Amino acid sequence: MNLPPLFRLLLILAALPAILPAAEPKSAEKTDAVKRHPLKGVITSVNAEKSALMVKHEAIPGVMGAMTMMFKVDAATLKAAQQGRAITGQMSRQGSSWVLEDVKFLPATKS
Numbered sequence: 001m002n003l004p005p006l007f008r009l010l011l012i013l014a015a016l017p018a019i020l021p022a023a024e025p026k027s028a029e030k031t032d033a034v035k036r037h038p039l040k041g042v043i044t045s046v047n048a049e050k051s052a053l054m055v056k057h058e059a060i061p062g063v064m065g066a067m068t069m070m071f072k073v074d075a076a077t078l079k080a081a082q083q084g085r086a087i088t089g090q091m092s093r094q095g096s097s098w099v100l101e102d103v104k105f106l107p108a109t110k111s
């Protein structure tokens with residue numbers, strides 16, 4: 001078969017979409033690409049039902065200003081969390097939730 005070069009190029013281009021998606025990470029594997037930002041704040045309330053903490057956090061440069069908002073946390077953090085406790089952690093957007101990981105409890109300050 002002696003195809004014109006342009007036609008051969010078209011055949012290759014037509015085949016590309018079938019090849020490329022396999023090389024792209026699936027959405028389920030996107031967690032590796034999650035951007036985490038250091039956060040410092042105070043727990044204003046603990047919401048066990050939602051496995052979340054309300055945290056009054058300091059400004060996170062380039063991400064958001066100081067505010068009080070909800071963060072999903074793991075079970076161990078939820079259990080240890082106390083209202084009024086100062087914390088640091090790594091915040092990230094995961095799906096439709098904000099998540100706080102690597103939470104460390106700071107020595108209690110004035111209430």
Ligand SMILES: [Cu+2]
Nearest residue numbers: 064065067069
């Ligand atoms: Cu915020």
